[in-house]
Amino acid sequence: MFLLQVLYIFIPMLAAILVPFLYKSIKNIHTGWFVLAVPATLVIIYASYIAKVAKGEVFQAELPWIPSLDISVVSYLDGLSLLFSLLITGIGSLVVLYSIFYLDKHKEKLHNFYVYLLLFMSAMLGVVQSDHLITLYFFWELTSISSFLLIGYWYTRDASRFGALKSMMITVGGGLMMLGGFILLSIMGGTYSIRELIVIAPDLVGHPLFTWSLVLLLLGAFTKSAQFPFYIWLPDAMEAPTPVSAYLHSATMVKAGLYLVARFTPIFAVSELWVWLVTGVGLLTLFWGSFFALKQTDLKGILAFSTVSQLGLIMSLLGGGAVAFHVNGAADLVFKFAAFAAIFHLINHATFKGSLFMIAGIIDHETGTRDIRKLGGLMSIMPLSFTVAAIGSFSMAGLPPFNGFLSKEMFLSAMLALNEFELFGFDTWGALFPIVAWIASIFTFIYSFYFVFRTFAGQYKPEQFPRKPHEAPIGMLISPMILAAFVVIIFFIPNLIGDTFVKPAVQAIQPFLYDSPSAIDIHVSAWHGLQPELFMTIGIVIIGVLLFVALPKWQGLYNLFPRSLTFNNAYDKIMQGLDVGLYRISRLYMTGSMRHYLLYMFSGIVAIVLGTLFVKDAFSISFEGAAPIRSYQIILIIVLVIGTATTILAKSRLTAIIGLGSVGYTVALFFVIFNAPDLALTQLVIETISVALFLLAFYHLPKLGKREERMRFQLNRAIISIAVGVMVTLIALSAHSQKLIPSISKYYKETVYSLAGGGNIVNVILVDYRGFDTLFEITVLSIAGMAILAMIKLRMNRKEKAHENK
Amino acid sequence: MIENVLLLALALFSVSIALSLYRVIRGPSMPDRAIALDTIGINLLSSIAIVSIVLQTKAYLEAILILGILAFIGTIAFTKYIERGVIVERKSND
Numbered sequence: 001m002f003l004l005q006v007l008y009i010f011i012p013m014l015a016a017i018l019v020p021f022l023y024k025s026i027k028n029i030h031t032g033w034f035v036l037a038v039p040a041t042l043v044i045i046y047a048s049y050i051a052k053v054a055k056g057e058v059f060q061a062e063l064p065w066i067p068s069l070d071i072s073v074v075s076y077l078d079g080l081s082l083l084f085s086l087l088i089t090g091i092g093s094l095v096v097l098y099s100i101f102y103l104d105k106h107k108e109k110l111h112n113f114y115v116y117l118l119l120f121m122s123a124m125l126g127v128v129q130s131d132h133l134i135t136l137y138f139f140w141e142l143t144s145i146s147s148f149l150l151i152g153y154w155y156t157r158d159a160s161r162f163g164a165l166k167s168m169m170i171t172v173g174g175g176l177m178m179l180g181g182f183i184l185l186s187i188m189g190g191t192y193s194i195r196e197l198i199v200i201a202p203d204l205v206g207h208p209l210f211t212w213s214l215v216l217l218l219l220g221a222f223t224k225s226a227q228f229p230f231y232i233w234l235p236d237a238m239e240a241p242t243p244v245s246a247y248l249h250s251a252t253m254v255k256a257g258l259y260l261v262a263r264f265t266p267i268f269a270v271s272e273l274w275v276w277l278v279t280g281v282g283l284l285t286l287f288w289g290s291f292f293a294l295k296q297t298d299l300k301g302i303l304a305f306s307t308v309s310q311l312g313l314i315m316s317l318l319g320g321g322a323v324a325f326h327v328n329g330a331a332d333l334v335f336k337f338a339a340f341a342a343i344f345h346l347i348n349h350a351t352f353k354g355s356l357f358m359i360a361g362i363i364d365h366e367t368g369t370r371d372i373r374k375l376g377g378l379m380s381i382m383p384l385s386f387t388v389a390a391i392g393s394f395s396m397a398g399l400p401p402f403n404g405f406l407s408k409e410m411f412l413s414a415m416l417a418l419n420e421f422e423l424f425g426f427d428t429w430g431a432l433f434p435i436v437a438w439i440a441s442i443f444t445f446i447y448s449f450y451f452v453f454r455t456f457a458g459q460y461k462p463e464q465f466p467r468k469p470h471e472a473p474i475g476m477l478i479s480p481m482i483l484a485a486f487v488v489i490i491f492f493i494p495n496l497i498g499d500t501f502v503k504p505a506v507q508a509i510q511p512f513l514y515d516s517p518s519a520i521d522i523h524v525s526a527w528h529g530l531q532p533e534l535f536m537t538i539g540i541v542i543i544g545v546l547l548f549v550a551l552p553k554w555q556g557l558y559n560l561f562p563r564s565l566t567f568n569n570a571y572d573k574i575m576q577g578l579d580v581g582l583y584r585i586s587r588l589y590m591t592g593s594m595r596h597y598l599l600y601m602f603s604g605i606v607a608i609v610l611g612t613l614f615v616k617d618a619f620s621i622s623f624e625g626a627a628p629i630r631s632y633q634i635i636l637i638i639v640l641v642i643g644t645a646t647t648i649l650a651k652s653r654l655t656a657i658i659g660l661g662s663v664g665y666t667v668a669l670f671f672v673i674f675n676a677p678d679l680a681l682t683q684l685v686i687e688t689i690s691v692a693l694f695l696l697a698f699y700h701l702p703k704l705g706k707r708e709e710r711m712r713f714q715l716n717r718a719i720i721s722i723a724v725g726v727m728v729t730l731i732a733l734s735a736h737s738q739k740l741i742p743s744i745s746k747y748y749k750e751t752v753y754s755l756a757g758g759g760n761i762v763n764v765i766l767v768d769y770r771g772f773d774t775l776f777e778i779t780v781l782s783i784a785g786m787a788i789l790a791m792i793k794l795r796m797n798r799k800e801k802a803h804e805n806k
Numbered sequence: 807m808i809e810n811v812l813l814l815a816l817a818l819f820s821v822s823i824a825l826s827l828y829r830v831i832r833g834p835s836m837p838d839r840a841i842a843l844d845t846i847g848i849n850l851l852s853s854i855a856i857v858s859i860v861l862q863t864k865a866y867l868e869a870i871l872i873l874g875i876l877a878f879i880g881t882i883a884f885t886k887y888i889e890r891g892v893i894v895e896r897k898s899n900d
Contacts (some may be wrong), residue, residue: 136839629814630813631817632820633815635820636820638824639820642824643827654839655831658843662830662846665846667851672854672858675861675863677863680854684869684876685876748867
């Protein structure tokens with residue numbers, strides 16, 4: 001039974017395997033109908049948990065994955081994960097239903113679409129239910145990848161591919177940061193389990209890695225939840241099919257970052273940095289998104305910026321929820337609203353934004369355009385869509401009698417409450433919070449009106465539409481209508497929603513405040529007296545209406561904002577700069593000239609070896625045990641030096657070859673005086689052959705460019721050559737001076753006859769003691785021989801072939 | 807006594823090798839160099855013989871013989887190269 005709970009996560013993934021077969025074999029029925037069964041079933045399954053979870057129970061199941069590394073898939077259902085699971089499966093069902101009517105079963109590659117969508121659903125369920133850090137990361141990246149696939153669904157369009165790549169770069173980049181944060185967390189806590197980390201959270205605060213893990217984890221959350229300044233991928237992700245935008249980019253994936261922040265609040269809330277970052281970035285995003293939403297002309301663009309802004313709102317409220325940790329008796333103060341408001345608005349946002357996206361899709365589908373400048377006067381033609389859009393927009397603007405009103409009131413209460421606490425300087429900077437929030441709410445109001453009235457009111461201009469507009473089929477309208485119904489219903493029964501869903505989730509976020517969901521004594525009421533937030537709302541409405549009426553007069557101001565200062569431009573420049581810069585850097589050192597590479601290698605060797613000698617203090621010279629130097633040895637060395645110098649300084653190549661030959665013969669002579677007859681023999685023969693080969697090569701040099709001139713002197717090469725020589729000398733001297741272990745040659749000397757039955761010790765070593773080396777040296781020689789043969793023969797063959805081809 | 811004489815001989819051979827080497831390097835024409843190389847080979851051969859007396863070993867006899875052969879072959883090859891421009895001639899139909 002418990003194991004089943006983990007398997008529920010994988011149901012969509014398993015169903016995804018069947019989708020292509022269904023698509024190929026059953027052509028008459030839209031594949032979406034089969035897919036619809038999956039989230040619908042899951043909704044029912046998760047709904048069965050509601051009653052128990054609302055009482056404060058939690059459910060946990062574990063599926064071992066790599067037990068030796070302590071990695072397993074842990075499904076942990078408490079208020080927070082259950083809420084998200086229900087959102088994912090519930091809105092998932094509606095989106096699948098909508099997509100059945102939105103995507104044409106003949107023109108579209110439905111099997112791709114539903115496979116990606118189901119994959120995403122599994123990944124998202126995994127993210128919100130995982131109690132194990134590593135599997136949480138696994139599912140997290142899976143959402144990034146499936147989102148990438150879904151955004152690039154119409155992969156023949158440039159914009160889709162650009163948007164997909166951009167979202168992939170940003171979210172995966174953030175995901176990697178988050179992985180770093182997770183690993184640091186697990187190092188600090190010694191466990192991968194989030195629950196266990198929450199228990200030991202007080203011990204983690206003083207750890208030196210604490211701040212790093214905090215920042216890295218927040219980077220992951222901010223990139224995923226499109227916070228400032230990482231929001232830029234979300235507007236470009238609007239190239240995805242509308243069901244995808246509605247599902248991923250309003251209700252589920254972009255809330256993964258919020259989930260992460262909420263889930264880790266009990267661990268990090270202790271830190272002031274966390275509070276500041278989450279609240280500050282959230283508010284900045286809220287303002288930024290709402291401000292620039294009005295600049296957009298694309299319906300989905302407006303919605304994307306509005307999503308960014310609303311996510312910022314929820315993020316700032318989660319920050320407020322973390323402040324509660326620092327306030328004694330926060331459960332009795334007005335301040336307790338923050339986390340509650342965050343979760344409540346999260347639900348509300350999922351309902352109204354989902355429906356608005358679907359309406360935008362319907363308008364696109366029925367009129368052929370999403371450009372708000374071409375739209376207008378659709379009210380009488382598409383009355384149902386208009387109703388839904390109006391409900392959604394008014395809720396987004398925060399008007400009664402819609403759920404957005406309730407959450408906005410609570411938001412303002414929480415922001416006002418933040419102002420009242422003299423906590424880490426909130427008394428000075430905190431005053432800004434409600435003001436920024438209030439201004440952002442005004443802009444939210446304006447763009448909500450802008451969205452609905454520019455589309456549906458005004459003049460009807462049929463000649464501007466690519467298609468003749470008409471009301472959408474009822475099937476397409478079912479999903480947005482259900483969501484719009486929720487928008488209204490939640491307004492009238494907020495406490496039912498609050499008790500069943502929000503309170504258990506709040507308890508998961510703020511375990512330091514409440515022992516059980518029933519301990520949370522928050523009662524949502526539409527009318528709570530003449531509080532300051534009510535006047536703020538009235539102010540929002542009045543100023544919002546005034547500004548909206550005057551919108552045509554000042555919307556042009558947005559064009560004054562230079563394109564070069566936007567974050568999109570920065571992203572483009574960074575990507576381009578990386579491309580060009582890295583190319584230039586590679587070109588700088590990868591010259592294609594062998595000489596340069598040799599210079600790098602030799603200087604590298606010298607630096608490493610001499611550096612090691614120096615650092616390890618291994619350098620020493622001692623002539624103890626050295627043999628006396630004889631006069632003829634000196635003469636031979638002089639000859640050797642002259643030969644070498646001749647080779648280097650020679651004017652003609654022939655002289656160099658002869659100089660090299662003389663060096664070889666002198667070396668043979670050295671072998672003689674150092675008692676190595678076999679070596680001397682071999683050296684003589686080999687030297688002769690190689691000189692002959694050199695002469696052969698010399699003779700075949702091409703006439704052109706065969707300028708006989710002395711090698712040019714170059715200082716850097718000279719320095720490196722000298723350095724290499726010095727290095728080898730030093731190493732040889734040091735090695736000779738510090739012999740630790742006696743040689744094993746004594747053993748050979750004693751046993752060469754008794755064991756091997758030979759007199760020539762060198763030959764016995766070569767073929768008896770260590771015959772393996774000889775075997776492979778023979779192999780090397782034969783390979784070389786065959787290679788030379790092949791080189792000569794094959795080149796001729798190719799020439800012949802080239803001739804034939806002509 | 808005999809040791810010193812042998813060492814002196816060795817030194818003199820080395821000097822003669824050095825002198826021949828000078829000829830190899832400077833040697834205005836190719837034949838000069840070929841002859842000088844041949845001389846170096848013979849001198850090497852002789853000094854190896856002396857060395858093997860000094861070291862009192864018979865192990866270098868092969869080296870002496872090989873050197874003799876190589877010096878001969880090398881000189882022949884060199885002269886043939888100077889004369890004809892090739893060392894190994896091919897049949898005209900090859």
